[in-house]
Amino acid sequence: MKKIGVYTSGGDAPGMNACLRAVARAALSHGMEVVGIRRGYQGMIEGDFVELKAHSVSNIIQRGGTILKSSRSQEFRTPEGRQKAYNRLREAGVEGLVAIGGDGTFAGARTFYEEHKIPVVGCPGTIDNDLYGTDFTIGYDTALNTAMDAIDKIRDTADSHNRLFFIEVMGRDAGFIALNTGIASGAEAVCIPEKETFVDDIIQRLEQGWMRQKTSSIIVVAEGDDGGGAFEIAKKVEEKIKRYDTRVVILGHIQRGGSPTCMDRVLASRLGAAAVETLQEGLSNVMVGLVNGEIKHTSFFKACKYHQTINHNLLNLVEVLST
Missing domain, CATH: 3.40.50.460 (Phosphofructokinase domain)
Structure with missing residues (x-):
């Protein structure tokens, strides 16, 4: 794989820029070209691409939001929209994708992979921390x-x-x-x-x-x-x-909003680099997550279908400590 694309989609989360930085620099270190896709799936449909070099992602690890912007695309929900996106990627020579977002982002990536077989690996970026397959999500x-x-x-x-x-x-x-x-x-x-x-x-x-x-x-x-x-x-x-x-x-x-914490910067950096390695290994249609301190792969199907469960002992703790 010589050229990959990276995009952020859905609700923004602090640490997305740190993840973008890690994806770009990890890919460049392996001799890959990297394309940033602006405005998520809508930008993919419109071919709104920008080449990312090492200096392109300098001084962003501490910034909230996402320099590639984010949006929700109704057009990508249609087969015609996804075909347009695929055509734009092929024209640009993009051979694989890293998707940074939540369950909506991964649901779209899963369908895209099933229809067009372009390899996609996800990084969990959502403040809700509700994705299955990782102890913590970027931004939480x-x-x-x-x-x-x-x-x-x-x-x-x-x-x-x-x-x-x-x-x-x-x-x-x-x-x-x-x-x-x-x-x-x-x-x-x-x-x-x-x-x-x-x-x-x-x-x-x-x-x-x-x-x-x-x-x-x-x-x-x-x-x-x-x-x-x-x-x-x-x-x-x-x-x-x-x-x-x-x-x-x-x-x-x-x-x-706001500058991501140390925990989110480290988590985003680890997951972004792991996503590039996962593409190199030939895996696709999976999310990279951190479970008990180790990088794990979870299928998009499981990541979207199941959710993190609340620890009810913590609910009891609220009551105990408020007495």
């Missing part, structure tokens, strides 16, 4: 620390004004960010998609805290929680308990 640790820092600041004002804050963090289908930031920031309760939310349980916990002269509290809510999100849960709680001055904060896309 940075998102955790960003959310934790914001919650720490909110607790200062909560304590100053005796307020109850409901803080919504990202996690449409997975509660990893909510659960771990909730523990790290001393939240009184955590609401996640994997566990049904009972408003009466939250009220009971708040009442117990009040009896211990606890006059301010933090509730962390994942955006995909079945209770309807932070605003809806806060409304239900406020209807039944009047003694708190209640506020709602949506952290939103702040969790996607």
Whole structure:
């Protein structure tokens, strides 16, 4: 394999640039040419390619976002769109691909491989940490620390004004960010998609805290929680308990931005280099991940079909530590 392409797709995650850098430099060290594909699958369809040299990826390891940009392409969902993308790649002489993204990215890559047999290897880049086949995804640790820092600041004002804050963090289908930031920031309760939310349980916990002269509290809510999100849960709680001055904060896309942490930079660098080696070994249609400190390969089918599971012992820990 003499020429490969690399692209980022779906939601951006801190550490994507570090992964791009690793892919480019690992490939160049093996005598390959590297093409950066701008705007993910849409850029692939339009032939929006740029040659990547060692200097092209200098000074980006510390930057959030992705220098290649990202997008979601409806056209790539069609056979005609995928045929266009394949034609553009063949015209450019691209023989293999490294896809950096989440389950949507890998679902597209899997279909693309099945139809056109162009080798594709994936690097898990998503802040949700919900992909099967890796202990951690690129961007997750940075998102955790960003959310934790914001919650720490909110607790200062909560304590100053005796307020109850409901803080919504990202996690449409997975509660990893909510659960771990909730523990790290001393939240009184955590609401996640994997566990049904009972408003009466939250009220009971708040009442117990009040009896211990606890006059301010933090509730962390994942955006995909079945209770309807932070605003809806806060409304239900406020209807039944009047003694708190209640506020709602949506952290939103702040969790996607910022300079990646050391952990994310190292993880992204290892996975990016491993993806190039995987292509060289002749493997395809797989995601590279880190399991117990070792590089592992997982088929796109398994990576997309299965999901990381929540450690319910951590949910119990939230309750124990909030008493």
